[in-house]
Amino acid sequence: MARRPLLVIDGDSFAHRAYHGLPKTIRRKGDRAGGAIVGFANYLLRLWQEEQPRAVVVGWDTLAEPNWRALEFPDYQGGREYDDDIVDQLDILPEFVAACGFLSGKSARFEADDFLATAAAMEVKAGGTALVASGDRDAFQLASDKVTILHPVKMGEIARIGPAQVRERYDVEPAQVPDFIALRGDPSDKIPGARGIGEKTAASLLKRYPDLEAMLADGKFEAQADDLHLYRRLATMVTDAPLPEIPDMVPSWDKAAALARDWELKALSERLEQLAAG
Incomplete structure (x- = not known):
């Protein structure tokens, strides 16, 4: 039998998506x-049900202190504010x-992205394949013949992104995504990019040059x-x-x-009980 894939999930990405997509009337114990x-x-x-993975790893940001990117570039993600x-x-x-019996990756100075990349790299090195679920397109840099990105789109659909889909969307190779972001910039992370360079120009430059280093070497x-x-x-997800x-x-x-019951999330606890029984 083929080894089942490892499922790696960007916890913050899906939690934020859920928070903004569901009614605020959903409350747990203590009216929280x-x-x-x-x-x-x-x-x-x-x-889990659709992919039947061999294991699940969920990556998380640590909000209580700056990550390594913010330490190197204080404007990184500047101005982001989160509801209590x-x-x-x-x-x-x-x-x-x-x-649930799964593993979380969360540590000071690292972002969820870095746990996604690390887990995927570990699985590929061990001879397996990985599914990386994230709403952040930075994760497209991980796409390969061994790593597929599960990217949520409209109406609950989840797109499967491999190297061909990265090329189709951005006209660059997955390995060029960090160069592409460096040139184009990323407003959501407050990365400015090269002056006067937009998406199309960044992609056209990466047709002529393999990476940013080659551009710089050419003056x-x-x-x-x-x-x-x-x-x-x-822009590079570390491993x-x-x-x-x-x-x-x-x-x-x-x-x-049992945990969902303790939190007084009745519908969730009932769904989990059904899974446990079945």
Whole structure:
């Protein structure tokens, strides 16, 4: 039998998507917000049931202190503000992941992105394949013959992104995505990009040159070289985030159901109980 894939999930991406997509009337014990928990759980269960992975790793940001990118570039993601209700739920979602029998990656100075890249690299090195679920297009840099990106789009659809789909969307290779971001910039992360360079020009340059280094060696962007090196580094998902070996996992839906009951999330607990029974 072929080895089942590893499922790697961007926890913050799906929790934020759920928080903004579900009614704020979903409450848990103590009249605290519960929509992000329920919505994230729905995504997790859907992905588990559809993909039947051998194991699940969920990557998380650490909001309490700056990550390595913000330390190198203080403007990184500058101005982002989060409602107390989403922060409260992000704090306890790793507990739910653990109750399901799965692994969370969360550590000071690393972002969720880095845990996604690390887990995928570990799986490929071990001879397996990985499915990386993220709403962040930065993850397209991970696409390969061994790594498929599961990218949520409209109406609950999840697109499967491989190298061909990256080329179709951006006209660059997956490995060029960090160079592309460095040149074009990324407003959501407050990465400025090269002056006067937009998406089409960035892609056309990466047709002529394999990467940013080749452009700089040819004398382009000489006055911006240091900045562009930094932007590319910020856009690159690193593969040295602290993760243990990833064994095969059997879900503990009964424990997750008990936790959901304790949080007084009745519909979620009932769904988990059904999974545990079936």
